Amino acid sequence: MEFNVRIKIGYSTKGAESLKKEYLFVQRVYLKKLFGGAFLKRVLIIILLVVILGACSQQENDTSGERDEGIIVDIKKETSDENYYLILTLPSVEGINISDKTRDELIELAVENNGAFYRVTQEKYEEWNLEIGQRIIGYYSDVGESQPPVLFTNKIEVFSQ
Secondary structure, three states: OOOOOOOOOOOOHHHHHHHHHHHHHHHHHHHHHHHHOHHHHHHHHHHHHHHHHHHHHHHHHOOOOEEEEEEEEEEEEOOOOOOEEEEEEEOOOOOOOHHHOOHHHHHHHHHHOOOEEEEEEHHHHHHHOOOOOOEEEEEEEEEEOOOOOEEEEEEEEEEEO
C-alpha cells in the first residue's frame, strides 16, 4: 500500500510574528511561575538546609586529622620538656610479653611493627588517665621525623584495658 501525502508549507509574516509573541508570553509566564513563586523559595530552602546539615555533620566528625590505633606499651616523661609525655604504642601485642621487655626492646618492636609515639601534654595525660595495656585511638595532625614516628595529638580515645 502506498500513501501520497502532500504538505503545503507556507506562512505569512503576520502568523510567524504572532507565534513568536505567543511563545514569549508562555515562556515569561512559565519562568515567572518557576522562579517568582513558591517553587523557587522551596527549592532554595531545601538547598540551604542540605548545605547547613552537611556542614554540621562534618563538624561533629572532625577529629583533628589522621587516626591511628594501638596498645600502650610504654609511657615516659620527656626529658627535654617535662610538660610532655611520650606514649609508645604497638598495633597489636598478641604473642608478645611486654612486661619482660626493656624500653629499647619495645622501641625496636614498634619500629618493626608500625608502632608510634604519641606526644601529649601533661594535662591531657592526666585527664585521659593513660596506662600501659590500654587500647587507644589517637587522632593526630602532625608527624615527627623519627623511627617510630612521633604523632602530635590533642585527642586520644581509650576504648579497652
